[in-house]
Amino acid sequence: MAQPVRLWFKKYGKAKFISHLDLNRTMIRAVRMAKLPIWYTEGFNKHPYITFPAPLSIFVSGENEAMDFKITNSIKFAEIRDKMNKVLPQGIEVIKVSEPVMKVSMIHWAQYKIELLFENCSSMETYEILQSCKNAENLNIEKKTKKGSKIIDVKQYFMNADICYNQTNTVIDIILPCGSTDNINPSLILDAVQDYSDRKFQYTNITRLMLLNDKMEQFQ
Amino acid sequence: MSYKQIEKILPLVQKPGRYCGGELNSVIKNPENIDIRYAFCFPDVYEIGMSHLGMKILYSLKNARDDIWCERVFAPWVDMEEQMRKNNIPLYGLESGDAIKDFDFIGFTLQYELSYTNVLNMLDLAGLPVKSCDRKDLSPIIMMGGPCACNPEPLADFADMFILGEGEEVNLEVIDLYKIHKKKHSTKEEFLEEAAQIKGVYIPSLYNIEYNDDNTVKRITPKNNAPKTIQKRIIADMNNVYYPDKFVVPFIDIVHDRAMEEIFRGCIRGCRFCQAGFIYRPVREKSPETINKQSRALCDSTGYDEISLTSLSTSDYTKLQELLPELISWSQDEMVSLSLPSLRVDNFSPELLEQINKIRKSGLTFAPEAGTQRLRDVINKNILESEILDTCMTAFSGGYSSVKLYFMLGLPTETLDDVAGIAQLAQKIVNLFYSNPNKPKGKGVTVTCSTAVFVPKPFTPFQWEPQDTIDTVKAKQKHLVSSLTSKKITCNWHDSKTSFLEAVLARGDRRQCTVVERAWKKGCKFDSWEEFFDFDKWMQCFDEENIDPQFYANRRRSFDEILPWDHLDYGISKQFLIREAKKAYQAQTTPHCRIQCSGCGANKLEGGKGNGTACSTLV
Numbered sequence: 001m002a003q004p005v006r007l008w009f010k011k012y013g014k015a016k017f018i019s020h021l022d023l024n025r026t027m028i029r030a031v032r033m034a035k036l037p038i039w040y041t042e043g044f045n046k047h048p049y050i051t052f053p054a055p056l057s058i059f060v061s062g063e064n065e066a067m068d069f070k071i072t073n074s075i076k077f078a079e080i081r082d083k084m085n086k087v088l089p090q091g092i093e094v095i096k097v098s099e100p101v102m103k104v105s106m107i108h109w110a111q112y113k114i115e116l117l118f119e120n121c122s123s124m125e126t127y128e129i130l131q132s133c134k135n136a137e138n139l140n141i142e143k144k145t146k147k148g149s150k151i152i153d154v155k156q157y158f159m160n161a162d163i164c165y166n167q168t169n170t171v172i173d174i175i176l177p178c179g180s181t182d183n184i185n186p187s188l189i190l191d192a193v194q195d196y197s198d199r200k201f202q203y204t205n206i207t208r209l210m211l212l213n214d215k216m217e218q219f220q
Numbered sequence: 221m222s223y224k225q226i227e228k229i230l231p232l233v234q235k236p237g238r239y240c241g242g243e244l245n246s247v248i249k250n251p252e253n254i255d256i257r258y259a260f261c262f263p264d265v266y267e268i269g270m271s272h273l274g275m276k277i278l279y280s281l282k283n284a285r286d287d288i289w290c291e292r293v294f295a296p297w298v299d300m301e302e303q304m305r306k307n308n309i310p311l312y313g314l315e316s317g318d319a320i321k322d323f324d325f326i327g328f329t330l331q332y333e334l335s336y337t338n339v340l341n342m343l344d345l346a347g348l349p350v351k352s353c354d355r356k357d358l359s360p361i362i363m364m365g366g367p368c369a370c371n372p373e374p375l376a377d378f379a380d381m382f383i384l385g386e387g388e389e390v391n392l393e394v395i396d397l398y399k400i401h402k403k404k405h406s407t408k409e410e411f412l413e414e415a416a417q418i419k420g421v422y423i424p425s426l427y428n429i430e431y432n433d434d435n436t437v438k439r440i441t442p443k444n445n446a447p448k449t450i451q452k453r454i455i456a457d458m459n460n461v462y463y464p465d466k467f468v469v470p471f472i473d474i475v476h477d478r479a480m481e482e483i484f485r486g487c488i489r490g491c492r493f494c495q496a497g498f499i500y501r502p503v504r505e506k507s508p509e510t511i512n513k514q515s516r517a518l519c520d521s522t523g524y525d526e527i528s529l530t531s532l533s534t535s536d537y538t539k540l541q542e543l544l545p546e547l548i549s550w551s552q553d554e555m556v557s558l559s560l561p562s563l564r565v566d567n568f569s570p571e572l573l574e575q576i577n578k579i580r581k582s583g584l585t586f587a588p589e590a591g592t593q594r595l596r597d598v599i600n601k602n603i604l605e606s607e608i609l610d611t612c613m614t615a616f617s618g619g620y621s622s623v624k625l626y627f628m629l630g631l632p633t634e635t636l637d638d639v640a641g642i643a644q645l646a647q648k649i650v651n652l653f654y655s656n657p658n659k660p661k662g663k664g665v666t667v668t669c670s671t672a673v674f675v676p677k678p679f680t681p682f683q684w685e686p687q688d689t690i691d692t693v694k695a696k697q698k699h700l701v702s703s704l705t706s707k708k709i710t711c712n713w714h715d716s717k718t719s720f721l722e723a724v725l726a727r728g729d730r731r732q733c734t735v736v737e738r739a740w741k742k743g744c745k746f747d748s749w750e751e752f753f754d755f756d757k758w759m760q761c762f763d764e765e766n767i768d769p770q771f772y773a774n775r776r777r778s779f780d781e782i783l784p785w786d787h788l789d790y791g792i793s794k795q796f797l798i799r800e801a802k803k804a805y806q807a808q809t810t811p812h813c814r815i816q817c818s819g820c821g822a823n824k825l826e827g828g829k830g831n832g833t834a835c836s837t838l839v
Contacts, residue, residue, distance in 0.1 A: 014242030015471075017230055022237060022471040026244070029469060029523025032554075046555050047525065059231050087523070089244040089471075203228060 002039040002070035006053075006100040007080065011062040012207075015091025020055040026089065027067060034083035037073035053104040053219070054178055054211050057185055060112075061207040066219070068100060101220035102213060109212040110178035112186045115169045115205040118197070126170040129197050130163050141192035143184075154184065154192050178211060223317040229303040237472035238266035239300060241314035244469040245521065247283040247290070248315055255287040255402075256395055259313050259320035259360075261328045263338035264748070266294040270468070271476035273530060274329060274366065278387055280464035288395060291315040292468070293326075295338045295746070296345070304345060311346040321346045324359045324398065327391075328379075330368035333725035334718065334748035336375060339364070340740040343378070350737065352380050352425060358408045361398065369422075370452075370499050371678040371785040374725050376424035377733035380412060383420055384788060385452030385499075386485070388461050390420040416446040420453030427787065429730050435771060437729060437782040451789045452499070454825055458485065458506045465517040469524070478526035478559070479518040483511055483543075487532040488813040489564075490820075492600045492804050493589070493631065495677035496532055498797075499790045501822035503536075503813065508543040515547060519556050527551070528559045535563045564603070584615050587626035590634075591641025597807040598633050600800070605645065612649050616656050621663040623649060629696050629713070630674040630688035632804060639696045642669055643703035650708045669711045671700065673719035677726050678785045679792055681800035684777040687723040689770075690716045717755040721747070723773035724762075729784035732772075734765045793821035 011023070018026065031038050031048045040046045050069045056062045071080075077097035084094045118126045133139065139155040161174035176184045186206050194200060211219035230236035251257070260279055262269025269275060275292070282290035291313030296304060304311070310319040320326055326346070328339050340350045343362070349355050352362065364375060365383035372382045383390055394415055401411040416423045426446035430438040442448055455461045467479065486503035487496065506514075515527050527547075531537065544558075551558055563586075588608055590596045596603055612623055627642050646667045653665035673693050676685045688696070693716040700711060725732065738761040746752040762769045777783070779798050796819060803810060810818050817823070 014240045017236040017240040018471045019237070022473070025473070026469075026471060029244075031523075032525065033520065033523040040555065058236070087244070089246075089469075090242050 002072050003074070004068065004070050004100050005077070005080070005097060007067045007069070007084070007097045008095045009062075009065050009067065010093045010095060011056060011065055011091065012093075013061075013091035015089065016059055016061045019058040020052070023056070023092075024050065024052070026092065030084055030087045030092075031069070033087040034080075036080060036083065037071050037075055039070035039072050051104075054107050054110065056208060057187070059206065060186065061205075063207060064095070064210045064218075065208070066211065068104070098220070105180065106213045107179040107211050107219050108177065108181075108214040109175050109216065111173070111175050111209045111212060113207045113209055114172040114174065114186060114190070115207075116172070116190070117170060117202045118199045119202045121199075121202075123165040123168060123170045127163060127165040129199065130170065130172065130193065133193050133196050134159055136196050139189075139192040139196055141188050141195065143188060152184075152188075154189050157184065158189055158193070175212070175216075225307065225309055226312065226317055229300075229307055229309065232303055233299045234297065235266075235472055237470070238294065239296065239314070241292075241317070243471055244523075245466040246292075246315055246468045247279075249283075249289040251289065251316065251318075253286070254289045255399055256289070256325065257313075257318075257323040258282055258288055258290040258325045258327065258395070259293050259323045260290055261293040261320075261326060261339075261342055263295050263328055263330075263335040263342060264746070265297055266470070267472070267474040269294045270470050270474045272329065272331065273480050273482060274387070276464055276467050276480075277462070278327075278391060279468070280466065281388055281462045282391065282395075284462065285392070287399075289315070291318075291320075293320060293342070295342055298746075298752075301341075301345065311342055319347065321348050321360065324361065324402070325395070326360045326362050328362070328364045328366075330364050330366040330372065330375070332748060333368060333374075333722045334753075336725065336736050337740040337744045337747055339375065340378060340737065341745045344740075350740070351377050353377070355380070356408065358402065358406060358411060361408070361411070363394070367495065367499060368726075370495070370788060370790060371727060372422070372424070373429075373730045373784045374728040374732040374736055376730045377737070379424060380408070381415060382422040382424065383453070384422055384450055385420050385790070386455050387453070388455055390418060390453045393418050394421060413444050413446070416444075419451055422450040422788065424730075429784075431729075431731075435768075436777075437784055437786070440782065440787045442787075449787050449789045452791060454502075454791075455485070455504070458504045459510045463514050465514070466521040467518060467524075469522045476528070477524075478528050479515065479522055479524040480528050480530050481511055481515045481518065482506070483529050483531045483534065483537050485531070486822075488536055489533060489602065490600055490800070490810055490812060490818065491589070491602075492598070492681040492800055493628065493674060493677075495680050498679045498792050498820070500532065501791060501820060502825060505537060505539070508539050508546060511543055512546050516550060519551075519554065525555060526557045526559060528561060530561065533564055534560045584620050584622070585624040585626065586611065588645065589626065589628050590631055590638060591627060591643070591645050592638045594807050595631055595634060595638040595641070597809050598804045599631055600804070600809050602809055602812065605648075608645070609648060609652055612652055613656060616653050616665075617658045621653070621659070622666040622668070624668045624670065625649075627669055627671045628674045629671050629700070630693055632674075632682055632685045633807075634688075634696075636696070636699050639699050640703040642671070642700055643705065643709070646709045647705050650706050665708050667709045669700075669709060671697070671711065671713040673714055673716050675719050675723045675726055678783070679790050679797070681797045681804060683727065683783065683797065684779060684781075684801065686776045687720065687773045689774055690720055693719075715750070715753075718748075718753060720769070720773055721755070721758055724769040725772075727784070728772050731765075731767060735761050735767055738765060791820075791822045791825040793819075796820045 028048050038048045041049050053066045080097045081094045138153045140151050140153050142149050143152050157176050161172050163172050279290050282288045312319055343350045361380050363381045364379045365387055369382045412423045415421050416426055426443055428441045432438045484505040486500045488503050491497050589601050646669050649667050676682045739758050742757055
């Protein structure tokens with residue numbers, strides 16, 4: 001009987017320019033190189049079977065990302081971690097390996113940290129503009145999906161965001177819907193804020209901190 | 221320049237994975253411990269350049285030395301170029317993010333003529349003058365190599381040096397010489413003059429070219445002790461030459477995303493149109509043990525699930541029957557599939573098919589090159605129609621139902637009957653499928669005929685031949701379509717205008733440099749990409765430089781004409797090429813090297829047997 005395993009990893013630095021599809025390929029090669037006793041698909045082109053509970057968008061870093069697979073022989077979790085870290089490219093790092101505690105369908109939210117500055121603005125000025133966006137009547141933005149596009153109001157999420165600043169940066173801490181039923185990409189929030197404030201960002205740096213269930217508990 | 225600047229523009233371009241570096245097995249070194257910074261440039265996009273085996277070999281070879289740091293550079297796609305120019309980001313090495321204009325060497329590999337404008341564009345993006353004479357400093361030295369370096373004259377004004385032949389040894393010799401000159405603070409001229417003495421190194425600025433009134437070459441004169449002819453370099457022993465045990469594994473999907481194991485160099489066949497078949501002589505094989513060991517190391521270090529055995533003609537590897545079971549013994553367990561490109565129809569046995577079936581079933585592609593036996597004899601393809609049909613029968617019985625065939629239009633002596641012969645051959649294959657009692661059930665057959673336009677190339681028996689004019693090619697394409705007799709046959713072809721420009725540049729001389737520069741200045745780049753190729757603009761440039769492109773492409777050259785590449789020696793004698801050309805006109809074939817030595821001259825090269833013994837006895 002194959003045993004399900006959940007691997008937790010960070011994705012940062014140059015690896016944030018890697019799309020989900022490319023990450024999938026990178027991970028498949030890594031588990032092959034690490035020679036893990038991983039369960040392969042039975043199809044004509046057999047390949048290691050891995051899934052990602054919550055795919056991460058390109059340009060977004062991740063602190064606590066999950067990847068699921070099954071193993072066919074017993075192997076210590078720490079050994080999986082160490083073997084993987086030997087063969088992964090820089091910017092992808094396994095933190096730990098565990099048994100899956102929650103079902104993937106329990107993912108409801110994700111917490112993000114967004115560092116940013118508006119063009120020609122100090123971190124304090126950026127902070128003030130962001131705060132003023134909270135007073136907006138709405139923060140409407142067009143969300144494009146495979147089925148077409150629709151206008152959504154992201155104000156409810158932005159209202160509850162914590163915003164702070166230091167000397168160099170302004171930082172938004174925000175929780176957004178994540179998962180198969182409802183999903184909002186943090187870049188949508190940024191687009192909405194740009195539209196409302198009629199300003200452009202000088203740079204943005206988005207990191208997904210963790211995945212959460214519907215009770216706002218960390219996904220495990 | 222800091223990597224931060226690059227990072228800022230990456231969200232604004234397609235496929236940022238092309239530009240960020242950081243791939244598995246990419247080599248990072250501390251610049252403080254490095255004597256030589258080397259930028260290896262492939263003048264096309266990442267996905268194409270990263271598929272190129274030669275680059276992988278030379279990248280790893282240089283990085284195996286502690287004093288050299290070799291980085292990869294590809295042509296940024298137009299969206300990235302726009303951002304780089306807008307933000308003043310010069311062309312940088314993927315590993316360090318440092319501007320390559322400050323490197324010691326910038327090397328370009330010349331794989332096809334239509335990448336020449338990209339070479340210029342990359343030099344410009346690096347912030348360097350494109351012309352060699354305008355770069356006064358010792359560094360960076362711009363060197364170029366690869367198959368197109370066998371007639372590099374259209375790029376002679378831009379390169380500081382060309383490398384002829386195989387690069388594994390000569391690259392390091394050049395770097396070692398440069399190190400001495402760098403320490404001595406030599407001038408660029410002092411270094412180049414001494415480098416010209418290294419075998420395989422061609423310094424174009426040390427040769428003076430004079431022309432006759434009829435525009436043919438009158439005289440090629442070396443100066444400052446440069447050798448009269450420059451001999452290509454080859455590796456004598458394929459089992460002991462450096463081969464990488466690691467490939468950089470790209471994040472994004474590339475054209476050939478798999479491990480590649482080179483099994484031999486050169487080709488025994490001598491097809492008269494094929495430049496590779498002559499410039500890479502003599503044939504030198506790796507042993508099955510070497511191939512097996514290297515293949516396994518590559519799979520272990522990359523995680524690739526596919527390995528491709530590469531050569532010019534894989535089924536000509538003498539120990540294939542010994543090698544395949546060895547490879548399969550581990551590859552099946554590790555779920556690695558093997559691919560064998562470049563199989564020939566005349567030695568494609570049912571046993572071989574069975575071995576391949578164990579591996580993975582993909583499409584079958586054969587290259588008869590010409591539709592009639594007469595024309596196949598002219599080009600010395602040495603394949604009989606019966607062999608093509610037998611092979612298709614074997615394939616159909618083995619479960620295949622689609623066959624792809626490669627042909628060329630415009631081969632020397634070709635008539636409309638030869639063109640129609642392509643359609644007739646395809647029809648015979650269709651008929652064969654339906655006559656086969658063992659044909660795959662419930663499936664129709666598809667025969668795809670891909671026709672390229674013949675481009676005469678230097679160092680082939682057809683180097684004196686005129687290329688068919690664009691109008692003639694169009695008429696032949698039309699004739700081919702009208703000759704088709706079944707909907708099971710699909711035909712597609714290359715654009716004849718592209719092939720015309722290739723023919724012009726392939727056998728061009730130094731005067732074309734001005735045209736290449738003008739075309740680049742007018743915005744020509746990515747000429748091998750249909751969406752960017754601007755034929756009219758190129759023709760305008762020829763016009764403005766008062767150079768007739770047809771003089772290079774469509775003119776029959778005489779055997780006694782001095783050719784622009786006559787000072788370059790690829791080990792193949794001109795007498796042999798003339799003999800072969802004359803035999804071609806009489807549709808006489810020449811047996812391959814293992815049946816009989818045809819005296820091409822390659823046996824005098826290292827790696828050849830020397831002393832007039834045939835190279836084929838080597839294997």
